Amino acid sequence: MTIDAVLTRIDAELPQAIDRLMELLRIPSISTDPAWKGDCARAADWLVNELNSLGFKAETRATPGHPMVVARHEGPGPHLLFYGHYDVQPVDPLNLWKREPFDPAIEETANGPVIRGRGSSDDKGQLMTFLEACRAYKDVNGTLPGNLTIFFEGEEESGSPSLIPFLHAHKDELACDLALICDTSMVSPGVPSIAGQLRGMLKEEFTLHGPRIDLHSGHYGGPALNPLREISKLIAGFHDEDGRVAVEGFYEGVHEVPDELKRQWENCGFDEAEYLAHAGMTVAHGEKGYSTLEQQWARPTLEINGLWGGYQGAGSKTVIPAEAHCKITCRLVGEMDPAKVRAAVRRHVEAHLPVDARVTWDSDLDGAPAAVMNTARPEFEAARQALSDEWNREAVIVGMGGSIPIAYYFKSILGMDAMLIGYANDDDAIHSPNEKYDVKSFHKGIRSWARVLDRIAK
Structure with a gap:
């Protein structure tokens, strides 16, 4: 059967697909709060039932936290793993929601109908686009599209404490030819995007010590080393x-x-003025000689996240503090080694210490390198063409300024590249009150996955 028959089926069954998504959205699977542990398990069970009904062999796997969902369908072609997460963020502050967060509904907006509810975009709506594509493909062809493993996590929104041990314990089962990740967005509305690189992260914190104790600024102001100044x-x-x-x-x-790649970025529909205005800025303040998108996606950074010391209460206290504190993070790109960057930053600080000052470092902070995918693989171009056909607009390979740890872990632990494709928009208010997912994103997301699978799963 042709892909056109699958797309026609998706169009005809869209109302039923939305109903199934609404059912999943009604389950309050908040992973960070133990009060919702039972609901996280209920969401996992719901997904297992859906996957089994589609012809997968699915089950939940216990972890010290919330269960993982693993499903398998053996078939011809390359072995693909699809990842999503069924847990959601807390809903606070509740008074800012227009409706109950777990009572989802279709709402009309100036930009078209949206599905309003917690998890609609992050990540239940996104993961359901893949399941509904598989459903339509099977309805038309009598079988699921290819050689597939499904892997749904229940702790993504609470730091994924069980993820790394689980990946190591099930490495042989989960390692595939290519991972597909849906937990991303489009670079601009209507511009289909494949993330080919994500920046890594290094966290660091240090304390600069000066005088033995806080000093009276009348007695020591002038002769004393002031840690805040230094x-x-x-x-x-x-x-x-x-x-x-x-x-x-x-x-x-x-x-x-x-x-x-720079050419694709220049023509991806990114509105620099709108991006800057959203943050109350008129110009980009990053590294000169690079575009705003290059600064965000492809250049490393060293950012000051916190700086404090001395008296911070009401009124005044004439004190020279004994110490000052700083928190920094570095976004990493390419082949930057977090351990080497950490050592370089520490050498820099220690080399610039004045006499009578010393520094101590927080040794418990972590770091992870960037995740850079091999976008020269033929699957990336095949997926890009499939998305371009669906959206009637050239799809682009983009970078991501933030970090999605699962992509790095798939590469470092399971040895496989990941292709990140999502249909969310920047105004979806993920993690915030009134989260939504455009019906267009849901509908065309289903159609997009059907086209992608038709191109790469054979």
Whole structure:
């Protein structure tokens, strides 16, 4: 049967597909709060029942936290793994919701109908686009599309504490030719996007120690080393006048964006002025010589996340503090090694300490390298063409400024690339009150996965 018959089936069954999504959205699977543990298990069971009804062999797998859902269908073609998560964020503050968060409904908006409810975009609506594509494909062809494993997590919104041990314990079962991840968005409304790279993350925190105790500024003001003043000098020295990180060795492993990829980014519909205005800015303040998208997706950063010390209560206290504190994070790209970056940052700080100052570091903070996919694989171009056909607009390979740890773990633990395709929009209010998912995103997301599977699952 042709893909056209599958797409026709998807169109005809859209109301029923929305009903099934609504049923899943009514389950309050908040993973971070133990009060909802039973509902997380109920959501996992609901998905297992759906997957079994489609012809998968599905079951829940117990973890120290919430259960994983694993489903398998053996068939011809490359072995593909599809990942999503069924847990959702808490709903606070409840008074800002227009309706009950777990009483989803279709609402009409100026931009078309939306599905309003917690989890509609992140990530239940997204994962259901894949299941509904599989359903339509089977209805038309009598079998599921290819050699598939489904892997749904129940702790993504609470730090995934069970994920790494689970991946190690089930490595042989879960390792596939390629992972498909749905927990992403489009770069601009109506512009289908495949994420080919995600920045990594390094966290660091240090304390600059000066005098033995807090000092009276009348007795010691002038002769005393002031940790707040000295830490301010250190922080100012992290960057040069062009916004480039001035830490020796920081850029080891960073690569320039290839011209073809840069061309796609330049024509992806990104509205720089709107992006900046959303944050109350008029110009980009990052590394000079790079576009806003390059700064966001393909360049490393060193950001000051917190800075404090001394008296912070009401009124005034004439004190020179004994210490000052700083929190930083680095976004990593390319082949940057978190351990080497950490060492470089520490060397930089320690080399610029004044006499009588010392520094201590928080040793419990983590780091993970960037996840860079092999977008030269033929599956990426096949998927890009499939998405372009569905959206009647050239699909683009994009970067992501943030981090999606699962993509890195799939690569580092299971040894497989991931292709990240999602249909969310930036205004979906994920993690916030009044979360929504456009009906268009849900509908065309189903059609898109059907086209992608038709191209790569054979």
